[in-house]
Amino acid sequence: MRQFLVIGHDAPTTPDFALDDLAGAAGRLDLLCRCVNSAVFLSHGIREDVRVHLVLADEFTVRFEGGELRHLHPDERNIAARVRGALEERDGAIGHMPADVSPGVELYRMGVAETLETAASEGTVVQLHEDGDPLVDAEPPADPIFVLSDHHDFSNAEADLLAEAAERRVRVGPELLHADHAITVAHNWLDTDGYTSY
C-alpha cells in the first residue's frame, strides 16, 4: 500500500466553511484536495491500494481509502465537500474510533504525531528532502509512506517527528514542488520502478 500523509496547518476543523473560497477562508483546503486527487486518481479509475491522511490543524485527520471510495470526483470542490461532510461528523470521532462519513472516508480525532505513528506501523516512512537521494537512483520500499506539508514548511516539532520516523530520504528533483505535484512524481517513481519497457 502507498500512503500519503499531508499536513494542513491552517485547515478547518469545523464544517462551517464555504466551498466557494477554499484557497482563502478554508485555509488552503484547495491544495489538500489536490493532494487527494493526485494520490487516488488515474485517468479512468481509482488507485485502489492508496490511503491518504489529511491532517487538519493537528486536531483531526480525514482518511481516504482508495479501494473503498465511491462517487468521488477529482475537482477540488467535490473533494472539499467530502472533507466538510467528514467534519460534520466530528462529534462521532472519539479517541482512536473514527466517525464513518461515506464509503472510503473516515474522520479521526488524531493530530500529526498519532496519524504518523498509525501510518508508519504499516510501512516505511519516506521523507522528501532536498538532501535526499535522487529518485532515479533510489529503490522504492514496498509500502512507502510519504509525508508532505501544505504551503507552509514543516514546523520544528513536525520536522523532528519526521526525522525520527523516516527510514529513507529521497529528492524528487532540483525544483521545489507543491505537495500535490510531489505526490504525482512519487507515484510515477513507484509505477515505473523495475519496468525497463513499460
Next chain:
Amino acid sequence: MRQFLVIGHDAPTTPDFALDDLAGAAGRLDLLCRCVNSAVFLSHGIREDVRVHLVLADEFTVRFEGGELRHLHPDERNIAARVRGALEERDGAIGHMPADVSPGVELYRMGVAETLETAASEGTVVQLHEDGDPLVDAEPPADPIFVLSDHHDFSNAEADLLAEAAERRVRVGPELLHADHAITVAHNWLDTDGYTSY
C-alpha cells in the same frame, strides 16, 4: 521553452458559466485549470519559461505565458476566473490577433490545428503515447511541446494532426494518467534530465 497544449472538447466558449460548477456545466474546466496549475506553478514561484495553450471547443485558445503572469493562484476557481475573463474579451480576438486579457493571459480565436501549428513553429512536438519510449530512456528535446486531451480521447482528426506534427513519442508510465498529472511527470522528466546528483 516548454509548451503544453491541452484540448478541452466540452469547454465553454462564452463567459456565462458559474465558477461553482466547473466540473459540470463548465465542461470539465476544472481539469483544464489543474493543467495550467501543473504547468506553471512551482512551490514558491512560477515556471517562467512555460507557455500553456488551453483550446476551448476547437474555437478559442487561452494562452498563459509563465513569465508574464501576475497574481495567479493555483486553485481551480482562480484559474477558471482568468479563463472566464478571457472569454469576456472574445469579441476582441480577431484572426491571429489576440485579445489582451490580463498580464500573461491572451485569448486567440484559434482551434486545435492553428494552435498546434503556432506552437510547433517554436519547438519539437512530443506525443504522449502508450507505445512511446519510456521517459527514463528518452532524451528530452530542447523546446518540447506536449499535447494532451481532457477527459475525452483525442478525436480521429486530432490524432491525425498530432501524428503528423509529432517528432517524438514518449510514454510516462504503465498507468494512464490525467492530463494534469502527465504534465507534472513531464516537467519532472525535464527538470531531472542530465542531473546525476540534483
